[in-house]
Amino acid sequence: xxxxxxxxxRKRKDVAAIEKELEExxxxxxxxxxxxxxxxxxxxxxxxxxVFVLLAGEFGTYKLQTMKLVAVPLELIHMASxxxxxxxxxxxxxxxxxxxxxxxxxxxxxxxxxxxxxKALSVITDIPKPAVHKIMSKAIVEMSIGEMEQIRFFxxxxxxxxxxxxxxxxxxxxxIAISCQLGAMAADSPDWISNKLYTFGYNIGMTFQIxxxxxxxIGTEKQIGKPPGxxxxxxxxxxxxxxxxxxPNLRPHILTELDRIHKxxxxxxxxxFLDIIRGSAGIDEAxxxxxxxxxxxxxxxxxxxxxxxxxDLIEVAHFIGNRSY
Amino acid sequence: xxxxxxxxxRKRKDVAAIEKELEExxxxxxxxxxxxxxxxxxxxxxxxxxVFVLLAGEFGTYKLQTMKLVAVPLELIHMASxxxxxxxxxxxxxxxxxxxxxxxxxxxxxxxxxxxxxKALSVITDIPKPAVHKIMSKAIVEMSIGEMEQIRFFxxxxxxxxxxxxxxxxxxxxxIAISCQLGAMAADSPDWISNKLYTFGYNIGMTFQIxxxxxxxIGTEKQIGKPPGxxxxxxxxxxxxxxxxxxPNLRPHILTELDRIHKxxxxxxxxxFLDIIRGSAGIDEAxxxxxxxxxxxxxxxxxxxxxxxxxDLIEVAHFIGNRSY
Numbered sequence: 001x002x003x004x005x006x007x008x009x010r011k012r013k014d015v016a017a018i019e020k021e022l023e024e025x026x027x028x029x030x031x032x033x034x035x036x037x038x039x040x041x042x043x044x045x046x047x048x049x050x051v052f053v054l055l056a057g058e059f060g061t062y063k064l065q066t067m068k069l070v071a072v073p074l075e076l077i078h079m080a081s082x083x084x085x086x087x088x089x090x091x092x093x094x095x096x097x098x099x100x101x102x103x104x105x106x107x108x109x110x111x112x113x114x115x116x117x118x119k120a121l122s123v124i125t126d127i128p129k130p131a132v133h134k135i136m137s138k139a140i141v142e143m144s145i146g147e148m149e150q151i152r153f154f155x156x157x158x159x160x161x162x163x164x165x166x167x168x169x170x171x172x173x174x175x176i177a178i179s180c181q182l183g184a185m186a187a188d189s190p191d192w193i194s195n196k197l198y199t200f201g202y203n204i205g206m207t208f209q210i211x212x213x214x215x216x217x218i219g220t221e222k223q224i225g226k227p228p229g230x231x232x233x234x235x236x237x238x239x240x241x242x243x244x245x246x247x248p249n250l251r252p253h254i255l256t257e258l259d260r261i262h263k264x265x266x267x268x269x270x271x272x273f274l275d276i277i278r279g280s281a282g283i284d285e286a287x288x289x290x291x292x293x294x295x296x297x298x299x300x301x302x303x304x305x306x307x308x309x310x311x312d313l314i315e316v317a318h319f320i321g322n323r324s325y
Numbered sequence: 326x327x328x329x330x331x332x333x334x335r336k337r338k339d340v341a342a343i344e345k346e347l348e349e350x351x352x353x354x355x356x357x358x359x360x361x362x363x364x365x366x367x368x369x370x371x372x373x374x375x376v377f378v379l380l381a382g383e384f385g386t387y388k389l390q391t392m393k394l395v396a397v398p399l400e401l402i403h404m405a406s407x408x409x410x411x412x413x414x415x416x417x418x419x420x421x422x423x424x425x426x427x428x429x430x431x432x433x434x435x436x437x438x439x440x441x442x443x444k445a446l447s448v449i450t451d452i453p454k455p456a457v458h459k460i461m462s463k464a465i466v467e468m469s470i471g472e473m474e475q476i477r478f479f480x481x482x483x484x485x486x487x488x489x490x491x492x493x494x495x496x497x498x499x500x501i502a503i504s505c506q507l508g509a510m511a512a513d514s515p516d517w518i519s520n521k522l523y524t525f526g527y528n529i530g531m532t533f534q535i536x537x538x539x540x541x542x543i544g545t546e547k548q549i550g551k552p553p554g555x556x557x558x559x560x561x562x563x564x565x566x567x568x569x570x571x572x573p574n575l576r577p578h579i580l581t582e583l584d585r586i587h588k589x590x591x592x593x594x595x596x597x598f599l600d601i602i603r604g605s606a607g608i609d610e611a612x613x614x615x616x617x618x619x620x621x622x623x624x625x626x627x628x629x630x631x632x633x634x635x636x637d638l639i640e641v642a643h644f645i646g647n648r649s650y
Contacts, residue, residue, distance in 0.1 A: 030470050032477060084439060088432045107413045107476065110435050114409060114442075115469040121446065121462035130453040137446035144440040145355050151432065152357060 010308070011054050014064055018050045018071045025072050025119055036100050036112040040079055043097040048208070049074040051316065052176060053183035056197045058309035060187025069127045070186045073136070074179045076120035081143060083113040088151060132182055139174045146170025154235030155262040157255060161242050165206070168213075173205030196300050200313065203297035207321050210290040213238035215324065217277050223324060229274050232258070233266035239289065244282030294321040335633070336379050339389055343375045343396045350397050350444055361425050361437040365404055368422040373533070374399040376641065377501060378508035381522045383634035385512025394452045395511045398461070399504045401445035406468060408438040413476060457507055464499045471495025479560030480587040482580060486567050490531070493538075498530030521625050525638065528622035532646050535615040538563035540649065542602050548649060554599050557583070558591035564614065569607030619646040 026037035050071035057067045086099040087106050101109035124136055149167055153159050180201030184194035215224050216231045217240055231238050237258070245251050257273040277283065297317050304310050351362035375396035382392045411424040412431050426434035449461055474492055478484050505526030509519035540549050541556045542565055556563050562583070570576050582598040602608065622642050629635050 028470065030473060033470065033473050084435060087435060106431065108473070110409060110412060111469065111473040111476070114438075114472060115466070117442075118462065118465040118469045122459075122466050125455060125459040125462045128455040130450060130455055130458070133455070133458050134447075134450040137443065137450045140443040141440070141447050144436065144443045145353065145358065147439060148355060148358050148433070148436040151436070 010312070011051065014054050014067070015047065015050060017064060018054075018068055018075075019047070021068050021072050022075060025076065025123055026116060028115070032104075032108070033112065033115050036104060036108060037116060039097075039103065040083065040100060040112070040116070045075075045079070047075060048316075048320070049078055049176060049179040052179040052201060052313075053186075055309045055313050055316070056180040056183030056189075056194075056201075057187040058307060059184050059193050059197065059304065060189030062187055066127065066186050067183065069123060070132070070179075070182045073120035073124040074175065074182070076116050076123070077136075077140065077143075078175060080113045080117035080120065081147065083109050083116070084147065085150075087113075088147075127186055129185070132185055135178055135182060135185075139178045142170045142174050150236065153237065155237070155258060157237065157245070157258060159237060159242070161239065164237075164239050164242055168206060168209040169202075172209040172212075173202050176205030176208065177202035193304060196304055199300035200297045200317075203293045203300065204317050204320060206293040207290045207297065207317070210239055210286055210293070211321065211323060214240055214283060214286055214290070217241075217274060218283060219324065229270035232261060232270055232273055233268075235262065235266065238286075240277055240280070240282035240286040242282075243285045244277050244280035247280060247282075250276060250280055290321060294318070335637070336376065339379050339392070340372065340375060342389060343379075343393055343400075344372070346393050346397050347400060350401065350448055351441060353440070357429075357433065358437065358440050361429060361433060362441060364422075364428065365408065365425060365437070365441070370400075370404070372400060373641075373645070374403055374501060374504040377504040377526060377638075378511075380634045380638050380641070381505045381508030381514075381519075381526075382512040383632060384509050384518050384522065384629065385514030387512055391452065391511050392508065394448060395457070395504075395507045398445035398449040399500065399507070401441050401448070402461075402465065402468075403500060405438045405442035405445065406472065408434050408441070409472065410475075412438075413472075452511055454510070457510055460503055460507060460510075464503045467495045467499050475561065478562065480562070480583060482562065482570070482583060484562060484567070486564065489562075489564050489567055493531060493534040494527075497534040497537075498527050501530030501533065502527035518629060521629055524625040525622045525642075528618045528625065529642050529645060531618040532615045532622065532642070535564055535611055535618070536646065536648060539565055539608060539611055539615070542566075542599060543608060544649065554595035557586060557595055557598055558593075560587065560591065563611075565602055565605070565607035565611040567607075568610045569602050569605035572605060572607075575601060575605055616646060619643070 022041055023038070026034075026041065028034045028037065053071040053074060054067055057063075057070075083100050086101050087109050099109070100112050121136075125133060127133075146167060146169075149170065153163060153167065177198045178201070180197035181194045184197045213231065216226075216228060216238065219228055221227050232241070241254065245254050253276055254273070257270075257276065261268055261270060261273065294317060298314055301310055301313060347366055348363070351359075351366065353359045353362065378396040378399060379392055382388075382395075408425050411426050412434050424434070425437050429437075446461075450458060452458075471492060471494075474495065478488060478492065502523045503526070505522035506519045509522045538556065541551075541553060541563065544553055546552050557566070566579065570579050578601055579598070582595075582601065586593055586595060586598065619642055623639055626635055626638060
């Protein structure tokens with residue numbers, strides 16, 4: 001995924017421009033903030049939100065300068081939410097790098113998140129469209145509810161697949177949805193197009209997160225940049241696990257393992273747990289649901305004009321649905 | 326200050342309307358967020374930002390519905406920053422009530438802050454004026470730098486009065502400044518008026534924080550709703566202390582005490598420290614500086630039309646400059 005850019009060399013220059021703008025946007029005279037923010041940026045990331053903004057912008061009047069004003073804040077909001085997430089997850093590494101909370105401390109991570117978040121807002125308000133600001137702020141409210149919601153469901157074995165889907169909707173899908181929508185809106189494309197792109201983004205966001213959650217269970221540390229089983233160690237019970245628990249033969253073993261991991265606060269080997277889930281039907285079933293979202297995403301593009309960006313969006317979508325890293 | 330409203334019974338109805346709107350704005354289907362947010366709101370507060378918004382609005386076309394859309398988010402941002410502040414301060418009580426971090430935990434306090442903050446943005450974007458959104462987001466960036474800055478200066482005895490003033494500018498004065506400015510802008514008053522009100526708000530914000538810092542040193546727990554000396558226990562070195570340290574006879578004693586309190590991480594009796602500062606010229610000198618800001622605030626109103634709101638602003642300003650609680 002880190003070389004997502006290779007798929008569409010076409011946008012490479014603009015993605016690079018956004019990367020530069022990201023660096024400049026978090027530049028601060030404050031030495032510690034500069035250090036923590038730069039550390040975060042350097043840790044890299046898939047930058048899929050900026051890519052979606054750029055592709056969506058091609059359905060209207062594409063101006064890189066305007067696209068930047070949408071792409072940069074969306075990536076910053078994503079980064080800010082990761083820093084705060086790492087605080088509650090007690091995460092020490094992300095993408096193979098030390099997290100801010102681990103390199104500095106939780107309080108510094110909290111304020112770094114606050115700062116990056118504030119910077120994001122400051123950039124987007126350079127677009128003089130109140131509707132854009134409104135959509136973004138509403139999505140952020142949902143995201144923040146999602147953050148809190150995570151805590152409630154840690155190690156909660158009564159949760160349903162619906163609870164899970166609602167959670168990843170808030171945590172991931174909404175921000176990707178509005179990346180597509182706002183990219184189109186900022187480029188003055190008609191409402192019906194930005195709405196279709198919202199639907200595309202929402203569904204591909206769901207695919208993305210389900211795939212992410214599958215990879216945490218079946219990937220290797222090298223592939224995913226963190227030890228597999230990180231989710232369950234934090235108490236995050238994901239779709240394949242919920243589906244595996246529907247098997248009456250496996251359910252008691254999964255519950256026992258979850259209980260054990262919970263009691264040890266995640267500070268334990270989880271290979272038995274991973275083996276059970278890998279041997280269950282949960283992985284394939286989760287993958288099928290992920291593919292259904294992928295199909296819906298692509299269907300949403302149906303009526304859009306057949307420009308290059310549409311082909312690219314489809315290609316990126318397939319990549320996201322089938323990635324193994 | 327809790328009965329600030331008694332001073333201007335005139336706005337009591339509108340302040341009550343805002344109080345109601347504040348409650349509704351943080352209402353959430355999420356049980357924990359509803360609980361934490363309501364707890365915060367019930368802890369009360371001076372609501373001076375909403376009051377400034379309302380009074381500033383009278384210099385234009387005053388519509389309560391529009392005023393609410395400015396007053397509510399400004400108070401919410403203030404609240405959100407308090408919750409995050411309590412996390413770094415390890416504060417257990419504020420205004421005589423348990424803090425969110427103490428009643429729940431630091432992570433829940435962090436997310437409650439994120440949520441209230443997001444809600445604030447969502448409310449203000451109902452005002453279709455990009456300039457309003459821009460001013461607000463820029464102030465929030467400064468505030469977030471100020472949050473991080475606090476950490477840097479904890480127990481830092483090399484800091485100057487200038488460092489202190491810059492810190493309280495970000496921490497307090499800017500938000501009060503834009504409360505006045507945005508109240509006027511939302512009411513469509515001319516730019517020169519909203520700019521004068523910004524200057525008023527900025528200066529009265531400085532007065533407010535200096536007074537607050539003095540009260541932490543000379544007030545009683547009953548007056549200030551927390552034990553006196555809370556600032557120094559957290560490592561927050563305030564203006565009266567910096568000024569007292571200029572006295573070569575007192576300086577070594579203050580440094581010794583600060584060092585002792587620092588080493589004990591604030592978990593110690595600070596009455597000797599308080600006695601030294603109370604016996605120094607620092608309190609009176611800080612008070613004089615606070616009065617200078619007060620004078621500047623009132624001077625900024627000079628050319629504004631002589632409406633009732635102007636008289637009220639002056640009255641509130643004097644109250645803030647001389648309050649003992």
